[in-house]
Amino acid sequence: MTGDVVLAKKLSGLLSGLILSVALSGCVTTGLPQRQEVDIEKAVQTHVQLGLRYLRNGDNREAARHHFNKALELGKKDPMAHLGLALMYQTDGEVEVAESHFKKALRYGDNFSMARTNYGAFLYQQERYEEALVQFEKAASDLTYNRRSYALTNYGRTAAKLGKVEEAEKAYTRALALDDDLPQALLELAELKFNTGAYVEAKHYLDRYSAKNRQIPQSLWLGIRIEKIFGNRDKERSYALALKNLYPYSAEALKYKQTMANDG
Secondary structure, three states, rough: OOOOOOOOOOOOHHHHOOOOOOOOOOOEEEEOOEEEEEOOHOOOOOOOHHHHHHHHHHHHHHHHHHHHHHHHHOOOHHHHHHHHHHHHHHHOOOHHHHHHHHHHHHHOOOOOOHHHHHHHHHHHHHOOOOHHHHHHHHHHOOOOOHOOOOOHHHHHHHHHHOHHHHHHHHHHHHHHOOOOHHHHEEEEHHHHHHHOOHHHHHHHHHHHHHHHHHOHHHHHHHHHHHHHHHHHHHHHHHHHHHHHHHOOOOOHHHHHHHHHHHHH
């Protein structure tokens, strides 16, 4: 299979989901005589929000770092601030520092399934699949987590990497029971069915994916192979043309070129 584990789809989408809806005012009036006191919790949330916005926009990473660190100065055990730093250091390639903050986010956050999902994706990217599977399983088991379908899809992809095909299929099916249009689950299940020789089912899931989602190299390459099985030359050529025109330098385009050379 190709592509990275899905988080939300992209980091920008994920960070949008992380943004906290908090007021930017940091003061409350209490006592007599009246005086302003800093609301520490609100100030922490505000710094985290600003840090995530800078990180999402990608326009000022130092500002993002500043706000996450300010949040931790006020509340060193704030799980969302640690998650923000983990995501930032992950994109910077600072693996050890990122993992340290992922672990702190989980240590300080009760049932922080969002952090588990992202930590699992981090472990997957490090090819630490067994560890990633544990994180995705825990996140998917949290019935209060509103993105369980993503955790299940990630669990399925990781299980497939480990050769646990039945577990992967169950996970994808459960993900689609929660969200029947989840693109990555549809595409991964189509790929799994193709690899096990269930071509009719593979085409069914790929068609469902294609009906509502933009074609990507993985879906086009799978479409080429499925239509070739069924002898539909026109549809096969259509998929191939789209792959060559839209993604000429993708790994899938190279695979198609090599296949054509071997067939020739």
